[in-house]
Amino acid sequence: MQRLLEQLDVAWVAHACRDIRSSGQLQHLTATWLRALAEILHTYSYFRQQQHTDTGGHFFCVMHRRYWQDGSGTPNQLNFTRFAGAAISRLLPFVDALVAQPPTATVDDADDRALPAQRLQALIQVRGALIRIRDIAVQLPSSAAEVASVHDELLRLLTAKLAKLDEAVWDTMEEVRARVISTTTEDDSNDGSSGVHRMTRSVLSYIDLLETDYGLLHRIVYQASKLRKCAPPGIGNNIGTLASLKLEMVSCLEEKLNEESRSFPNESLRYLFLLNNLHFVKQQFRPMSDMKFHMPVLDSKIDDYMQRYLQVSWAPVLSCFHSPAPLCLGRYSPLPKFESEFHKAHSTQKLWKVPDPELRRRLRKAVIDKLTPSLTEYLQDDSLVTSQGIITLTPQELEEMLQELFEG
Structure with a gap:
């Protein structure tokens, strides 16, 4: 033997x-x-x-x-x-x-x-x-x-x-x-990066591990909830025992991510960080049938973070069209200030990272849809600027530059 x-x-x-x-x-x-x-x-x-x-x-x-x-x-x-x-x-x-x-x-x-x-x-x-x-x-x-x-x-x-x-x-x-x-955010610092936090990957790796033998773990968690009264909250509300455990983990993760995001000196980067991490959670949850009920909640939060990102990042650029502007060809024109603010935001954010291609495309489109119509409308209304040929940034050029965002 x-x-x-x-x-x-x-x-x-x-x-x-x-x-x-x-x-x-x-x-x-x-x-x-x-x-x-x-x-x-x-x-x-x-x-x-x-x-x-x-x-x-x-x-x-x-x-x-x-x-x-x-x-x-x-x-x-x-x-x-x-x-x-x-x-x-x-x-x-x-x-x-x-x-x-x-x-x-x-x-x-x-x-x-x-x-x-x-x-x-x-x-x-x-x-x-x-x-x-x-x-x-x-x-x-x-x-x-x-x-x-x-x-x-x-x-x-x-x-x-x-x-x-x-x-x-x-x-x-x-x-x-x-x-x-x-775990605290200090234990697992992300060094100010807007990418997916190590803590997020750790939590989702654990949740993915729970899928390796779903039947076994579901039974064990269910028995623990009956015998020890220590299963996570949510059981008994038409949520499975294992799904409830996953949900508790993700809720805790979201709290810690929000805490970490407050340390970012830039509000735009803060919301980009939250977008990256919550989108990663959503991507990992997609194959999990017991988490389908939570997908609309994640979608709503992602949409909210995206709107906040657009507001703090690009609304100040658009505000140039509605604020007093310096003289250009003997009249007030917002274009110089608009272009200055745009280039400033663009040069910063093209260095930020959005690792997921799907989210990156969606963000770029959202920024393009927010900026391009306003610039196009202004140029159409201001025939003098167009006729004098003083446009240094066309809508097409703006769109091409925005396609460079979030490459890291």
């Missing part, structure tokens, strides 16, 4: 998994463990379906070969079932180690804040692997009493481990959620 574990690269399972201190280490150990269990599962499933172990000497995997080379007894279903059960049992200490890892455990790298989320992903993956083994044992019962006894013992063991995993999944979900909620 030890040689089998070595060949499957999981001989470490009894000792190396006791102190998992980084997300990288956890990711590597989990992937190795899952590969080993998958091979055992493949062999176990094959022989459960065949009801015997005679495959004509065709060793299709490491476990099958090791079973024969170890001389584990007469090649029959009972002996192989015992062998497979022992192999599975030897891997289960990893489950205990994963469950026992305290969510708040310190890590070697102070910046390795991915560990709790990585642990949650590992718990979900490990649970899925154990479920597959349990299902094979349940769906392919044996008529032999001794074989059935081995299966029953394996089922009892798996059921106990699955219960512990469910508990650990909820605890880790709570830990990740608490970390996000308690």
Whole structure:
């Protein structure tokens, strides 16, 4: 059996998994463990379906070969079932180690804040692997009493481990959620950039992780809401338990983004920052069927931020057409001031970043639709300016320049 574990690269399972201190280490150990269990599962499933172990000497995997080379007894279903059960049992200490890892455990790298989320992903993956083994044992019962006894013992063991995993999944979900909620903008500064904040990406990565096994997590959150009375608000208002959890996370995120936006010295940049982040949330929510009810709310907020951005950024430029202007050709003309204010805003905002192409196109169009009609109307009304050929910025040139905005 030890040689089998070595060949499957999981001989470490009894000792190396006791102190998992980084997300990288956890990711590597989990992937190795899952590969080993998958091979055992493949062999176990094959022989459960065949009801015997005679495959004509065709060793299709490491476990099958090791079973024969170890001389584990007469090649029959009972002996192989015992062998497979022992192999599975030897891997289960990893489950205990994963469950026992305290969510708040310190890590070697102070910046390795991915560990709790990585642990949650590992718990979900490990649970899925154990479920597959349990299902094979349940769906392919044996008529032999001794074989059935081995299966029953394996089922009892798996059921106990699955219960512990469910508990650990909820605890880790709570830990990740608490970390996000308690994170301050100072902990994860965005350095004054208008782009998508690291905190936004972190929250949405966690929410996306909840989609990996929606049925499992929905059930766990629902049970927690009934037994512990600690599920997020909104449950019972025609909102699913997991959807309510997501909504709470996003609401908390929005509060923190608003707090962060107040540190921007430029109001235009502030609203562009909020637009970028809320649009990112909307994009991530699109494939999630349980969040469709929230999309109109996000659309309304995005529209509001866009109108505020247009007002603080470009309304002052348009106001030049309605304020006293300097003399031009012996008469007052707002064009010099308009062009000066426009170039000032343009030179600044073309350096700002809107990473999403869809939002970038939408913003450019909104700015063009706001400025171009006013300039066109003024030029049509002021025949003297047109006839004298003193126009230095035509509507077409203005539109071309506005297409340069938000490239970063």
